[in-house]
Amino acid sequence: MFSRSQSFIIAIITYFIIGLPMANAIDLYVFYPTDIRPKSLQKKINSNCPNINTVAFGRIVDFYREIDKLPPKAILSLKPVVSHDKVTKTPYTSHLNGSKQGQYNEEYILVSIDKPVNLKHLEQLKIGVLDILGRREMKRFVNKLFKKPINIKRVIKTEDFLPLLTFKLADAIFVSKTTFEKLQKKSKQNLITTPTGIHIGLAVTGIYKQKNDEITQCIKNMNRQTNRLLGVDHWEAQP
Amino acid sequence: MKTKRFSSITQGITQVLHSRTLSFILLSLSLLLGMSISHSEQMDNTILLFSPRGNNFQDTIKGLSDDLAGDAIIITKWMNNTTENDSIAQSIKKINPRLLVFLGNTPLQAYTRYQKQHSDKKFIPAIALSALHLDRQLKYLNNTIGIRYEIPAVTSLVQLRTIVKAPIKRVGVIYRQWMNDFIVQNKAYCKQEDIELVAIRMPNSISINRLSYQLKHLLHKDIDALWVVNDNGLLHARFIQNVWVPLLKNFNKPVVVGIQKLTKTNLNFGIFSVEADHYALGVQGAEMIAEIMANGWKIDTHKVEPPVSINNILNVKLSNKKNIRLNQQKLEQLDTLIQ
Numbered sequence: 001m002f003s004r005s006q007s008f009i010i011a012i013i014t015y016f017i018i019g020l021p022m023a024n025a026i027d028l029y030v031f032y033p034t035d036i037r038p039k040s041l042q043k044k045i046n047s048n049c050p051n052i053n054t055v056a057f058g059r060i061v062d063f064y065r066e067i068d069k070l071p072p073k074a075i076l077s078l079k080p081v082v083s084h085d086k087v088t089k090t091p092y093t094s095h096l097n098g099s100k101q102g103q104y105n106e107e108y109i110l111v112s113i114d115k116p117v118n119l120k121h122l123e124q125l126k127i128g129v130l131d132i133l134g135r136r137e138m139k140r141f142v143n144k145l146f147k148k149p150i151n152i153k154r155v156i157k158t159e160d161f162l163p164l165l166t167f168k169l170a171d172a173i174f175v176s177k178t179t180f181e182k183l184q185k186k187s188k189q190n191l192i193t194t195p196t197g198i199h200i201g202l203a204v205t206g207i208y209k210q211k212n213d214e215i216t217q218c219i220k221n222m223n224r225q226t227n228r229l230l231g232v233d234h235w236e237a238q239p
Numbered sequence: 240m241k242t243k244r245f246s247s248i249t250q251g252i253t254q255v256l257h258s259r260t261l262s263f264i265l266l267s268l269s270l271l272l273g274m275s276i277s278h279s280e281q282m283d284n285t286i287l288l289f290s291p292r293g294n295n296f297q298d299t300i301k302g303l304s305d306d307l308a309g310d311a312i313i314i315t316k317w318m319n320n321t322t323e324n325d326s327i328a329q330s331i332k333k334i335n336p337r338l339l340v341f342l343g344n345t346p347l348q349a350y351t352r353y354q355k356q357h358s359d360k361k362f363i364p365a366i367a368l369s370a371l372h373l374d375r376q377l378k379y380l381n382n383t384i385g386i387r388y389e390i391p392a393v394t395s396l397v398q399l400r401t402i403v404k405a406p407i408k409r410v411g412v413i414y415r416q417w418m419n420d421f422i423v424q425n426k427a428y429c430k431q432e433d434i435e436l437v438a439i440r441m442p443n444s445i446s447i448n449r450l451s452y453q454l455k456h457l458l459h460k461d462i463d464a465l466w467v468v469n470d471n472g473l474l475h476a477r478f479i480q481n482v483w484v485p486l487l488k489n490f491n492k493p494v495v496v497g498i499q500k501l502t503k504t505n506l507n508f509g510i511f512s513v514e515a516d517h518y519a520l521g522v523q524g525a526e527m528i529a530e531i532m533a534n535g536w537k538i539d540t541h542k543v544e545p546p547v548s549i550n551n552i553l554n555v556k557l558s559n560k561k562n563i564r565l566n567q568q569k570l571e572q573l574d575t576l577i578q
Contacts, residue, residue, distance in 0.1 A: 036571040059518070061305045131522075135306055135529060154526060155547060156519050159572070163394055163547045166431055186401055188433040 079201025092206030098232030302521020519548030
């Protein structure tokens, strides 16, 4: 058939042809950390938008990997994920921003057991965070938010926050107020909050190149229950 | 310069390089040219991983590889019960890694023998994952830390508390004497969540009659659920058949197990099973490795961590049969439902 060098050249060409970014048949990729499993989230979005082919991911690494392979027509995630370099090289130029009670951001707080966090000594503590960007990027992101180097301990599911505190693998966890309220319902431990003054963007939908009316309408008309899962109550085009 | 061939060293290899393109080109070039890779140039951040084959181990390796991408190269050496002890020594000598990873008990036991045979040597840092009763094994190992494989009761019971409507305040457990430290630790964790572990200790050597007597005694202690520990001695087939299954037949409260197959409907045993999320276990291990890497490839702590992330299975059919009322809206939080 082919010589080894011919096979190598064919492999290289095939790889780069397949690797070229182009919008594919999948309409919407979703990475949104929530209590329910990705397949349930996917089912809910699909039932809201039966004409849109949606895939929900449970791990950020898979989400980025698939976007890199074949970008979908739209992506839905938290704002720091959609704005990340790994995604912005693909032209998701048109955005739909999720809002909650008129706000596009949500306050994030530190949660610890029994006593509040002394923010002056933050550098000496281990802070649990949900990994939404990957190990190295997450560390950079958290350092930037706190404007100082933070020793982080990552989890890949929101339900894993509580074990971090229970097993003392972290001194505190850095979570949204909504996540804290859920933790409070779940745990009987004496959870104490410390405000940080940090706000992080809510869910955002990025749409590939040009406006896609079908996807825009679907996201805008998402029912209350699905919106609540995505941490928003309203969607609107980027002002 | 001394050179080594990848193919002759490893049976499995996981390349973790910064970009997909770079890894593809390097692999293609090495295949094309049958290239020898320079030891000193290629092996700077090399991690040598020993593992048995199996889907769970593969998931853990994927978690490790995904998370360390760009920072380390992981070379996997598959092991089984018949793998010669010398293979660890040979692989370490050939690959000269910065760190070792052991998945499962078989490779860890082989490494324990290796350390014993080379007690005059200085050992590089090592991480142990997916090995049962890790604390006991680590007593005999130098410069080795790890993540326990057993899921602490509190993780399972807090999850159970969210999905069943009845209160979960007192949970019974039977254990053998050798697991005493594990139970003491679990009692403390459960207390934090306002759950009391009602524990019955048995000698290490047990019989059907003794286990039967103690289990009957425990089930009459006004408990809200039963937690069955992963102990081969307690879960031997003859005990499952002659003690657990017959006595739990009329116990209409949740039984939490640590092995998926014990939740099978026809077995009529566990309604809720919790196992480690093997991919997440790899990520948790990768974080330990990243800390060691940042610390100049030195372990500065002797801590053993519990696993943080779980996969769970609820047998809804069996729950219904036992009239255990469930919070239906919470079931979407679970990985698998047996309907």
